[in-house]
Amino acid sequence: MSSPVNIPFLSFISLDREAKTPIYLQLAQQLINAIQRGYLVPGAKMPGSRKLSELLSLHRKTVIAAYEDLHHQGWIAIEPNKGAFVMDNKTKMVERPYDALVSLGNYPTQTGYSFKQSNLLDNPFEESNCTYQWNDGLPDVRLTQFNQLSGLYSASLKRKGTAKKMSNNQASIYFKEQLSNYLNSSRGLHISKDNLLITRSTEMSLYIISQLIISAGDVVIVGELGLFTANMIFQSAKANLQTIPVDGQGIDVDALELKLTSTKIKAVYITPHHHYPTTVTLSAKRRVKLLQLAQEYGFVIIEDDYDYDFQYEKSTIMPLASADLNGMVIYTGTFGKSLAPSFSTGFVVAPKNLISEMQKYLGLLDRHGDVIMQQVLGEMIAEGDIHRHLKKSLKVYMERRDNCCELIAKHLGERVKFNKPSGGLGLWLNWQAPISLLQMAKFCTQKGLFIPKNILYQNRNFTAIRLGFGHLTMEEMEKSLEIMGEYLSSLP
Incomplete structure (x- = not known):
């Protein structure tokens, strides 16, 4: 059995006097870690409180408090006139080589096991402190009317019925009703709340969509230049990502038709209103042909209404989803993009049977959502605030x-x-x-x-x-x- 004098406590005990956690609790936690890792073997005698306090430059009462905490938790046994001992539990005692101990105040820098790693999901965004x-x-968050938004949020939070809405999802239902009305009037859709899925962002929407419709090896068509975050999501779903050209009228639908003669395509992802990154709008002729091809060949059109709200001309182009009669379009976007990012939310429009299945995935990722924020956004639609x-x-x-x-x-x-x-x-x-x-x-x-x-x-x-x-x-x-x-x- 190791003598407490020979155990190098300073090599694995590291206390932070600036931390909010009391010193005696830090000491107790690190002694527990030492027992778990075998630095203090079962049956080993602990140093006396006076000896350990001198070794760690602590007040003796701090050590006594740590020992009492360990005793109450069952890590050590305190025997009168004999001292404190690591609980044996009839485990075979093994001497510990202490020449390679690591401070228990440090967290491991790497896992001790292997896991999947992917370069596809490396963060594509950079940050800088440049002026x-x-x-x-x-959007410019400085244009957001924070006083109005915070007032609406605070008022919603204080209402008597808020707790009930949070528990039975009434806020989500209310927001879906308001958002479906908003999309019907602004996008020419004909949907109800049952055709809506509310998510945190367009990226979450695309992730759920990819989980449902894409299997490993499925061909997904994107523009030769396209939205990189969407491409990352499809590739992470193991899609076979293939591109078609983009010109002044949007994606080349004739090139898509040619590819369809030799390739089975699962889905086509488009940003037709203002194509990312080139900003061009998909022409009316190509929109009609794309819908016809989807019906003929059975591929899914994933329509992302990227920047739809920011239209400066009087003539508004309706999304493909507004003309879809055969259930071939999944329409996704962001509501409230003109507000601060934390006040915007993603949505998906699709036939009811797909929305029901997507709801299962959403239940795993984000079961409740931000019901207060959804209530606020619903009220902004109902009162006309979002329009103004x-x-x-x-x-x-x-x-x-x-x-x-x-x-x-x-x-x-x-x-x-x-x-x-x-x-x-x-x-x-x-x-x-x-x-x-x-x-x-x-x-x-x-x-x-x-x-x-x-x-x-x-x-x-x-x-x-x-x-x-x-x-x-x-x-x-x-x-x-x-x-x-x-x-x-x-x-x-």
């Missing part, structure tokens, strides 16, 4: 789009070519002569402008950038494009 930053087209907020936001974003186009012409000149988009929060810039976008991003970072890699598109055939303008004021755009112009001026 100015481009992104791929995010979006109307004000659209005016600001349209001005920023126009300003950004003028500033690009001013600072980048003939080096880039772009079309003013009819909606959305991003611009697609094509460089007329190839330059190193990574070198430009590096130069701009040194000047205080951050350009993330996920908005850069470059290969042998093209050089392009997707610039999001929604989050920037006129002054911020001016400075950002001025820095990019400096880099261009430095080129030979």
